[in-house]
Amino acid sequence: MTQQTQHNRIIIFDTTLRDGEQSPGCTMIIKEKLEIAHQLARLGVDVIEAGFPISSQGDFEAVQLIAREVEGPSICGLSRTMEKDIVRCGEAVIHAKKPRIHTFIATSDVHLDKKLRMSKEQVIATVAKSVALARSITPDVEFSCEDAGRTSWDYLADVISAAIEAGASTINVPDTVGYTNPWQYGECIAYLRSKARGAENVVFSVHCHNDLGMAVANSLAAVRAGARQVECTINGLGERAGNASLEEIVMNLIVRKDFYGMETGINAAEIYRASRMVSKITGMRIQRNKAIVGANAFAHEAGIHQDGVLKERTTYEIMRAEDVGWTGESMVLGKHSGRHAFKSRLASLGYDQLSDEEINRAFSRFKDLCDKKKDVYDEDLYAIVEDEIAQGEEIYHLEYLGFSSGTEAVPTATVKLRKNGEMLVDAGVGDGPVDAAFRAIDRITGMEATLIEYSLEAVTGGMDAQGQVSIALDAGGRKVRARGASTDVVVASVKAYLNAINKILRLQSAGENSESSVPKQSM
Ligand code: KIV
Ligand code: ZN
Numbered sequence: 001m002t003q004q005t006q007h008n009r010i011i012i013f014d015t016t017l018r019d020g021e022q023s024p025g026c027t028m029i030i031k032e033k034l035e036i037a038h039q040l041a042r043l044g045v046d047v048i049e050a051g052f053p054i055s056s057q058g059d060f061e062a063v064q065l066i067a068r069e070v071e072g073p074s075i076c077g078l079s080r081t082m083e084k085d086i087v088r089c090g091e092a093v094i095h096a097k098k099p100r101i102h103t104f105i106a107t108s109d110v111h112l113d114k115k116l117r118m119s120k121e122q123v124i125a126t127v128a129k130s131v132a133l134a135r136s137i138t139p140d141v142e143f144s145c146e147d148a149g150r151t152s153w154d155y156l157a158d159v160i161s162a163a164i165e166a167g168a169s170t171i172n173v174p175d176t177v178g179y180t181n182p183w184q185y186g187e188c189i190a191y192l193r194s195k196a197r198g199a200e201n202v203v204f205s206v207h208c209h210n211d212l213g214m215a216v217a218n219s220l221a222a223v224r225a226g227a228r229q230v231e232c233t234i235n236g237l238g239e240r241a242g243n244a245s246l247e248e249i250v251m252n253l254i255v256r257k258d259f260y261g262m263e264t265g266i267n268a269a270e271i272y273r274a275s276r277m278v279s280k281i282t283g284m285r286i287q288r289n290k291a292i293v294g295a296n297a298f299a300h301e302a303g304i305h306q307d308g309v310l311k312e313r314t315t316y317e318i319m320r321a322e323d324v325g326w327t328g329e330s331m332v333l334g335k336h337s338g339r340h341a342f343k344s345r346l347a348s349l350g351y352d353q354l355s356d357e358e359i360n361r362a363f364s365r366f367k368d369l370c371d372k373k374k375d376v377y378d379e380d381l382y383a384i385v386e387d388e389i390a391q392g393e394e395i396y397h398l399e400y401l402g403f404s405s406g407t408e409a410v411p412t413a414t415v416k417l418r419k420n421g422e423m424l425v426d427a428g429v430g431d432g433p434v435d436a437a438f439r440a441i442d443r444i445t446g447m448e449a450t451l452i453e454y455s456l457e458a459v460t461g462g463m464d465a466q467g468q469v470s471i472a473l474d475a476g477g478r479k480v481r482a483r484g485a486s487t488d489v490v491v492a493s494v495k496a497y498l499n500a501i502n503k504i505l506r507l508q509s510a511g512e513n514s515e516s517s518v519p520k521q522s523m
Helices: 030-043 057-069 083-093 109-116 120-137 153-166 182-195 215-224 246-255 268-282 303-311 339-348 356-372 378-392 433-445 489-509
Strands: 011-014 047-051 074-079 099-106 141-146 170-175 203-208 229-232 331-333 397-404 412-419 422-429 450-458 467-475 478-486
Touching (some): 011 203, 030 057, 030 268, 047 057, 057 074, 074 083, 083 120, 099 109, 099 120, 099 170, 120 141, 120 153, 170 182, 170 229, 203 215, 215 246, 229 246, 268 378, 331 339, 339 378, 356 378, 378 478, 397 433, 397 489, 412 489, 433 489, 467 489, 478 489
Parallel strands (some): 011 047, 011 229, 047 074, 074 099, 170 203
Antiparallel strands (some): 397 412
């Protein structure tokens, strides 16, 4: 039975790598996207929206690589309705076993009048043409009416009818600006299913943004009204307030199956791993009280709750931490652990695609860490591995860092970087050793970027914990986030700073936003 014919099966469409990546500073490198895509496949999502191929060479290559290498889910690329977008998108996804083209155009009055400057009839004609073109490339075509949440329902029905007639098999109704509410949105979906011509032959999909905190509730209301595909992201990552969170949607459907009566193909035990991986790679922390994946989501603080849970777990728990793959802070390995144990532990954390060279580098970091730190936890391994993945594609490599500071001294730092085999050295003074080191790096790299965020947290508990520094830089409007970890916080800061600079340089050389008319952040 196909996904489309099953009445009670919800298709989970993950857009972490496309809409999630549009979250400011969350741009990922290809290797990171591939790592996440493999984890999404293990999680059991039905569709991975891997990127927006026309937007840059980097996006194109990432979508193409994921299409070639990741098995299981359909691999989808986003495209506007222009011919060149659709053709490029087709080239990126076509090598997938199940390629999908997702094309969209705005339908609300404000978008038509002010952004597109097109009449309603012109939009309908464009939809028919572009969906037919996409359909000539792949049978799996999704069409979205951008800003559907603020579009008149009658007009939506006309646009959707045109898309269905031209061959779209999935119709997505996005609440692009997070404006709607569960009652209206549910009614809207029911209305469109009853009015659009051919609606009974397609899957209705929803895509909700969280500007009013309604993304998950709206998506679930749409499911009740007959939508059978939900678009969502891990940790609710996404522009502004984010997208509907995958883990919240899925756990609602599982925990309240009595109410929704729906199935998904998700292996919930992979949720926690996916959540950690996305957070580590993007540098976007998860708030402690975030539903399902926050550090406090399963913690019982109040005595009365603890007492109840000890007597009977279900007094205060509607699901178990283990159900979403949370196994607690486990001490994983020690000084005497070998490379084999290390490698299999990484695989169990979701990193089973690392090259031998990456494993060797990470293993040597792990051994160094064991000399400095008594117990090594999963969190330490995440920090090491993310650092290594970022460094694998580095342009500048940190060879040496020396610094001095103190209550009376002027903080100074000397930094030696290697670029293409050449050693580059400089020194800086600043109002602390971190500032001094950053200035030295700026002098070497010539990078003019503004530090817009800096934060330091302990990776685990204990006096010997590694410090993890998260940084966001703004280089001429391009924001990137990066992290660095070390038992020395100045070293961790310098690694994070250098990772961010390398990321900016890589994105520049991959031609990010080379198509200047495709500003990802304002789509
Ligand atoms: O929010 C939105 O409207 C989108 C579309 C491109 C699907 O992300
Ligand atoms: Zn969106």
